[in-house]
Amino acid sequence: MLYVKCGGQSFEFERKVLAKHCQLCKGPPAIVSLSTQKLKLCQSCFERIxxxxxxxxxxxxxxxxxxxxxxxxxxxxxxxxxxxxxxxxxxxxxxxxxxxxxxxxxxxxxxxxxxxxxxxxxxxxxxxxxxxxxxxxxxxxxxxxxxxxxxxxxxxxxxxxxxxxxxxxxxxxxxxxxxxxxxxxxxxxxxxxxxxxxxxxxxxxxxxxxxxxxxxxxxxxxxxxxxxxxxxxxxxxxxxxxxxxxxxxxxxxxxxxxxxxxxxxxxxxxxxxxxxxxxxxxxxxxxxxxxxxxxxxxPCLKCGEPTVSPNRICGFCRRKELVERIEERKLELTPEEWDTIPAEEKANNWVIFDLRDKDSFEKGALTGARNLPIESLDNFERYLKVFKSYRNKNILLYCYTGRLSYRMTLFLCKHGFRAFNLRNPEKVLSN
Ligand SMILES: [Zn+2]
Ligand SMILES: [Zn+2]
CATH class of the missing domain: 3.40.50.620 (HUPs)
Incomplete structure (x- = not known):
């Protein structure tokens, strides 16, 4: 089983026999080894430690x-x-x-x-x-x-x-x-x-x-x-x-x-x-x-949690105020919200990207969508040139599950684009 951590680091562990017997209790096969000692252990000895x-x-x-x-x-x-x-x-x-x-x-x-x-x-x-x-x-x-x-x-x-x-x-x-x-x-x-x-x-x-x-x-x-x-x-x-x-x-x-x-x-x-x-x-x-x-x-004057800040407003309360001052902070649209946008507005101010593979795109896509198959989560930078000419448009993104397109939405917003992820894309695509 592979486990990818926040930030890209990953762990892998496969349940397999490392030694015929646990080196501690000499009983069942060893399936796990401690990172600091060279001991190979059975599950119960490992857990006991x-x-x-x-x-x-x-x-x-x-x-x-x-x-x-x-x-x-x-x-x-x-x-x-x-x-x-x-x-x-x-x-x-x-x-x-x-x-x-x-x-x-x-x-x-x-x-x-x-x-x-x-x-x-x-x-x-x-x-x-x-x-x-x-x-x-x-x-x-x-x-x-x-x-x-x-x-x-x-x-x-x-x-x-x-x-x-x-x-x-x-x-x-x-x-x-x-x-x-x-x-x-x-x-x-x-x-x-x-x-x-x-x-x-x-x-x-x-x-x-x-x-x-x-x-x-x-x-x-x-x-x-x-x-x-x-x-x-x-x-x-x-x-x-x-x-x-x-x-x-x-x-x-x-x-x-x-x-x-x-x-x-x-x-x-x-x-x-x-x-x-x-x-x-x-x-x-x-x-x-x-x-x-x-x-x-x-204690913070607003929320009562501890702070060392000289004005006695804690880090959380200051950050919350900062966000509240920003009116437009939408990142996702539901299919229902997308439907309420008039066709003319969509044609003039929106560009739609379908991030799935070519086959799925050809089988059925959102009206007006362009296909941009994304194979890997790394290096989104290389797609920036594709979006460059849409700085003045609203960009709608979708993929199979909404995960990859959500990541791309975050990436584009970080780079100053007005991008939106389509939530639950399967609802629209199956129609
Ligand atoms: Zn054991
Ligand atoms: Zn506070």
């Missing part, structure tokens, strides 16, 4: 107690799905609540939501969904129309952190658990270290106490588990995952640091654990010795 590491981490940091209500930040990806599965297995009597934030990223958010619903149902965990579009009237995709257009991943991170924390406070949860793993934590430490941002390093830990009363404790129970092992865990347990990848998928600085870490791991298999230990046991205690008393955080 992961469970032990999670339990040990939870105990070391006293992450939560039996009577606590714990929110699980779910995204539809492998990390948070494995988090939910592992915690439920290790702590069957603890009260968990799944939280999903629908960020309004076209088809991707829909698919991720279905994956989250499936995992919660399977584990009998209740689910709370926060719909950004319904509640705040904005979506992550709206930021394409702002000067954040090349930093969508960073905006998305700000929004998610803010909303998970707000939801936990509003629902009165004691603890908020995220699926951050070893690779996440260590690459963020390295990234912050290189930027000289020691204040943030000090605050980044497997356990973060509330900044003020009413806030949930934030914990990262998977901080000792390498990312690849969470992926193996998710596949071995057939966890429902979104598999189409986020259409934004930017290459962020943190992803570059992760790649660097991967290179270093080839020389030294234990480098991630070593770095984790240096930061947690040496560097952060040293930084905390010199800690200033005041953290500088105050």
């Amino acid at each position: 992961l469970e032990k590491r999670v339990l040990e981490g939870v105990k070391t940091f006293k992450m939560f107690k039996k009577h606590h209500r714990i929110g699980l930040c779910l995204s539809g990806g492998k990390d948070s799905a494995s988090l939910a599965h592992l915690l439920k297995k290790i702590f069957p009597d603890t009260q968990f609540l799944g939280i999903y934030i629908d960020l309004g990223i076209g088809y991707y958010s829909d698919q991720a939501r279905r994956a989250v619903e499936a995992i919660c149902e399977r584990l009998s965990i209740p689910l709370y969904v926060y719909d950004l579009r319904e509640k705040d009237g904005i979506s992550v995709d709206d930021f394409l129309f702002t000067n954040f257009r090349d930093k969508i991943c960073s905006v998305c991170g700000t929004i998610k952190r803010h909303l998970f924390s707000k939801v936990a406070r509003e629902l009165g949860l004691n603890v908020l658990a995220t699926g951050h793993h070893l690779d996440d934590l260590v690459s963020t430490y390295l990234q912050l270290f290189l930027a000289g941002d020691f204040e943030s390093i000090k605050r980044l830990a497997p356990y973060s106490p509330p900044l003020f009363e009413g806030q949930a404790v934030k914990v990262k129970p998977l901080y000792q588990i390498p990312e690849i092992e969470l992926y193996y865990y998710a596949v071995l347990n057939d966890l429902p995952l979104e598999s189409c990848g986020c259409p934004h998928g930017e290459i962020t600085p943190i992803k570059r640091t992760k790649n660097l870490l991967e290179e270093l791991s080839k020389e030294n298999r234990n480098i991630k654990f070593q770095l984790l230990s240096v930061f947690l046991n040496k560097f952060i205690p040293l930084l905390r010795e010199n800690q200033k008393e005041d953290s500088g955080f105050l």
